[in-house]
Amino acid sequence: xxxxxxxxxxxxxxxxxxxxxxxxxxxxxxxxxxxxxxxxxxxxxxxxxxxxxxxxxxxxxxxxxxxxxxxxxxxxxxxxxxxxxxxxxxxxxxxxxxxxxxxxxxxxxxxxxxxxxxxxxxxxxxxxxxxxxxxxxxxxxxxxxxxx
Amino acid sequence: xxxxxxxxxxxxxxxxxxxxxxxxxxxxxxxxxxxxxxxxxxxxxxxxxxxxxxxxxxxxxxxxxxxxxxxxxxxxxxxxxxxxxxxxxxxxxxxxxxxxxxxxxxxxxxxxxxxxxxxxxxxxxxxxxxxxxxxxxxxxxxxxxxxx
Amino acid sequence: xxxxxxxxxxxxxxxxxxxxxxxxxxxxxxxxxxxxxxxxxxxxxxxxxxxxxxxxxxxxxxxxxxxxxxxxxxxxxxxxxxxxxxxxxxxxxxxxxxxxxxxxxxxxxxxxxxxxxxxxxxxxxxxxxxxxxxxxxxxxxxxxxxxx
Amino acid sequence: xxxxxxxxxxxxxxxxxxxxxxxxxxxxxxxxxxxxxxxxxxxxxxxxxxxxxxxxxxxxxxxxxxxxxxxxxxxxxxxxxxxxxxxxxxxxxxxxxxxxxxxxxxxxxxxxxxxxxxxxxxxxxxxxxxxxxxxxxxxxxxxxxxxx
Numbered sequence: 001x002x003x004x005x006x007x008x009x010x011x012x013x014x015x016x017x018x019x020x021x022x023x024x025x026x027x028x029x030x031x032x033x034x035x036x037x038x039x040x041x042x043x044x045x046x047x048x049x050x051x052x053x054x055x056x057x058x059x060x061x062x063x064x065x066x067x068x069x070x071x072x073x074x075x076x077x078x079x080x081x082x083x084x085x086x087x088x089x090x091x092x093x094x095x096x097x098x099x100x101x102x103x104x105x106x107x108x109x110x111x112x113x114x115x116x117x118x119x120x121x122x123x124x125x126x127x128x129x130x131x132x133x134x135x136x137x138x139x140x141x142x143x144x145x146x147x148x
Numbered sequence: 149x150x151x152x153x154x155x156x157x158x159x160x161x162x163x164x165x166x167x168x169x170x171x172x173x174x175x176x177x178x179x180x181x182x183x184x185x186x187x188x189x190x191x192x193x194x195x196x197x198x199x200x201x202x203x204x205x206x207x208x209x210x211x212x213x214x215x216x217x218x219x220x221x222x223x224x225x226x227x228x229x230x231x232x233x234x235x236x237x238x239x240x241x242x243x244x245x246x247x248x249x250x251x252x253x254x255x256x257x258x259x260x261x262x263x264x265x266x267x268x269x270x271x272x273x274x275x276x277x278x279x280x281x282x283x284x285x286x287x288x289x290x291x292x293x294x295x296x
Numbered sequence: 297x298x299x300x301x302x303x304x305x306x307x308x309x310x311x312x313x314x315x316x317x318x319x320x321x322x323x324x325x326x327x328x329x330x331x332x333x334x335x336x337x338x339x340x341x342x343x344x345x346x347x348x349x350x351x352x353x354x355x356x357x358x359x360x361x362x363x364x365x366x367x368x369x370x371x372x373x374x375x376x377x378x379x380x381x382x383x384x385x386x387x388x389x390x391x392x393x394x395x396x397x398x399x400x401x402x403x404x405x406x407x408x409x410x411x412x413x414x415x416x417x418x419x420x421x422x423x424x425x426x427x428x429x430x431x432x433x434x435x436x437x438x439x440x441x442x443x444x
Numbered sequence: 445x446x447x448x449x450x451x452x453x454x455x456x457x458x459x460x461x462x463x464x465x466x467x468x469x470x471x472x473x474x475x476x477x478x479x480x481x482x483x484x485x486x487x488x489x490x491x492x493x494x495x496x497x498x499x500x501x502x503x504x505x506x507x508x509x510x511x512x513x514x515x516x517x518x519x520x521x522x523x524x525x526x527x528x529x530x531x532x533x534x535x536x537x538x539x540x541x542x543x544x545x546x547x548x549x550x551x552x553x554x555x556x557x558x559x560x561x562x563x564x565x566x567x568x569x570x571x572x573x574x575x576x577x578x579x580x581x582x583x584x585x586x587x588x589x590x591x592x
Contacts (some may be wrong), residue, residue, distance in 0.1 A: 016200035019189040041167040045228075052164035053209045053229045058202020080193075081201045082406055083379065083429060084471050085233045085529055087556060087575060089549050104570075109405035110378060110431055112531060126548075131531060131575075133379060133429060135406055230554060231527065231577060233381055235408060235427065238402050251421075253385050257553035258526060258579060260383060274400075279383065279427075281527060281577060283554055312496035315485040337463040341524075348460035349525045350502020357497045376489075377497045381529045 001075055003027040010034065010066060017062055020055060030071040030103030034063040035120070037096045038122030047118050051092030060086055060115040060130030061138065063101035068134045079111065079134040086130045095119045109136050151175040158182065158214060164295040165210055168203060175188055178219040178251030182211040183268070185244045199240030208234055208278030211249035216259030216282045219251050227259065234278045242268045245253040245275065257284055297371055299323040306330065306362060313358055316351060326367040326399030330359040331339065331416070333392045347388030349424075356382055356411040356426030359397035364407030364430045369398050375430040382426045393413045393423065405432050445519055447471040454478065454510060461506055464499060474515040474547030476505040479564070481540045495536030504559040504574030506528055507545035512555030512578045515547050523555065524577040530574045539563045541571065551590075553580050 001009075010017055010024040018040070036042065036059055040101040044052025061084050069079045098120050105112035115130035149157075158165060158172040168190070173181040184190070184207055192200025208263045209232050246268050253260035263278035297305075299322075306313055306320040316338070321329040332338065332355055340348025365435050366376045394416050401408035411426035445453075453562065454461060454468040465487070469477040470539050480503055495521025513523045542564050549556035559574035 009196065013194050014191050014200070015191040015194065016164050016202055017192075020202070041163050044162040044165075046161050046163065052162070052206065053232065054164055054168070054202065054206020057205040057209065057232060057234075058200065061201045061205065080239070081234075082408075083235045084205060085231065085381070085575075086205075086229075087231045087549075087577075088229050089556070097250065104573075105531075107431070112378075112533070129548075131237070131529075133402070133531075230556075233427075233529070235401075235429075237408070252425075253383075255579070260385070260526075277400075279381075281383075283551070309490050310496070311485050311487040311490065312498055313488075316498070334510040337459050337504065339459040340461075342457050348458070348502065350460055350464070350498065353505065353528060353530075354498020357501065360450065376535070377530075377532050379529065379531045380497065380501060381527065382501075382525075383527045384525050387524070391490045437535065 001008045006066060006070060019056060022062060027070060032066045032069055032101040033070055035096050035098045038094050042083045048091060049094055051097060053088060056092060056117055056128045059099045060117060061132055063099040063113045064113035064130060064132035065134055067101040067103045067113040071106050072136060073139060078137050082133040082135050084130065084132045086128055090125060090127045092127050093119060095121060105127060115117045154214060154218060158211060168206060170210060175218060178215055180211045180214045180249040183244050183246045186242050196239060197242055199245060200237060204240060204265055205234045205275045207247045209280055211247040212261035212263045212278060212280035213282055215249040215251045215261040219254050220284060222286060226285050230281040230283050232280045234276055236276045238273060238275045240275050241267060243269060256264060259284055302362060302366060306368045308388060311437050317408045318352060318358060323366060326363055328362045328397040330355060331392050331394045332391050335353060344387060345390055347393060349384060352413055353382045355395045356413060357428055358426035359395040360409035360426060361430055363397040363399045367402050368432060370434060375434050376384040378429040378431050380426065380428045382424055384424045386423045388423050389415060391417060407432055450510060450514060464502060466506060471514060474511055475506045476510045476545040477542065478503060479540050479542045482538050489557045492535060493538055495541060497532060500536060500561055500572045501530045504561060505576055507543040508557035508559050508574060508576035509578055511545040511547045511557040515550050516580060518582060522581050526577040526579050528574065528576045530572055532572045534569060534571045536571050539564060539565060555580055
């Protein structure tokens with residue numbers, strides 16, 4: 001698939017991504033930059049006005065999944081998250097939050113991606129890091145064709 | 149704080165919880181049941197129509213945090229997530245998704261909660277499990293008073 | 297393979313298991329009980345005389361791997377750890393440490409096991425919990441035969 | 445404490461470190477390089493002759509703990525592991541295995557360290573990565589003195 005198709009998938013076709021407002025800034029094989037613009041609805045701590053940890057975890061999960069997905073050779077293959085770990089280092093401010101995901105392991109059946117999250121105004125301050133392990137699955141149709 | 153106050157906090161005062169639609173079904177000290185009713189916006193895989201992993205991770209994070217929070221003796225203390233791990237076992241269907249969070253470690257400065265997620269129609273099929281580690285922090289005002 | 301063969305593998309054929317002193321108390325499909333008797337060499341904190349976290353993590357990793365391995369239908373298949381998480385809840389005392397591992401997800405290519413660690417003298421006090429994700433791989437010979 | 449004292453602690457005073465054979469190559473504040481020379485006893489897979497995952501996890505745990513410990517200002521403070529995650533990327537060969545641990549979060553009560561593990565002959569091939577969360581605790585004596 002082309003980067004344009006991946007961008008459409010990431011921003012428009014996945015309903016929860018659209019609901020949260022994910023923007024796909026750059027999509028390369030195994031290298032993803034996604035961003036969520038700040039909105040009041042994304043706040044998790046009304047006193048400190050910090051971004052909800054769930055926004056960070058969903059962004060990390062999605063960016064990591066695309067880092068694996070874009071590196072697959074079979075166009076019809078799909079990824080699904082096996083496990084995800086997020087380490088929260090700094091509270092997220094009322095600013096856009098950006099995720100940079102990198103493929104770190106690309107096996108036949110399992111892919112692993114690292115994600116670093118930060119505010120674009122302060123790119124060297126890491127807000128959170130994520131690591132996702134993703135199962136790689138061939139489409140039914142593909143599997144059937146191959147087993148003949 | 150009373151369970152009623154915690155319920156208000158969980159459902160209304162935390163903007164992202166409200167945006168996703170979290171309902172606090174039961175709140176006991178160290179034992180939390182939260183639920184998110186199904187809505188189209190929560191879908192993560194438009195083909196399989198499965199719930200987005202990010203809905204599951206935000207629900208686990210929040211439920212786990214309340215399991216720690218409700219067990220604190222100091223009313224003014226706050227929790228913030230240090231790290232969160234989610235293991236995805238089954239795809240989430242187009243149904244409400246429920247989280248049961250249990251406190252497993254209650255230290256002075258760190259609390260740990262386990263979370264099990266499932267559909268209420270099939271409570272024994274675990275969709276995902278989560279484990280969150282939370283920092284426990286006293287309010288500024290409290291700390292100041294204590295250091296005198 | 298029979299439980300006796302798995303016991304031999306766990307205790308004798310894996311050199312580091314033997315070096316640390318793992319004993320396989322019971323081996324059932326997807327359900328493993330391993331134990332490490334206490335020895336001075338296993339101490340991690342010479343002041344508090346607590347067992348080294350590394351003994352706990354290696355025991356959890358191994359027990360979890362066998363919980364997946366014993367549940368595989370293909371005798372020649374092998375497991376290798378993709379990722380492991382250990383949560384330390386209580387310091388390990390100068391006593392035998394026991395691990396109970398349970399299979400929680402058995403896919404075609406990925407298995408997941410939960411492990412609970414405790415002292416046999418106080419079985420309800422959990423010292424640590426572990427969760428391992430394991431890749432399932434067919435032997436070369438098997439793969440070749442299948443691809444014909 | 446001086447780097448020499450930390451080296452003594454890491455290599456000699458912690459019994460399980462000594463049993464496995466940890467060598468402290470360099471110890472700087474928040475930056476640790478530890479190594480385990482290869483020995484037959486450390487093998488985990490007798491067929492592939494790969495190093496046991498437990499050697500890797502114990503080395504990561506210990507190196508990460510020292511990365512936090514060396515950064516503490518109070519000499520009498522101690523660290524203990526809250527949770528540890530290891531991602532295994534490549535099998536460990538019959539060679540020395542080296543761990544580079546870096547402090548990534550230094551709070552008052554919690555420290556986090558990242559660890560990268562590799563063979564010195566091929567330093568850019570990451571065998572495993574680890575992340576440890578450590579509780580920071582003051583000595584009893586210290587706490588008592590402070591609460592007066």
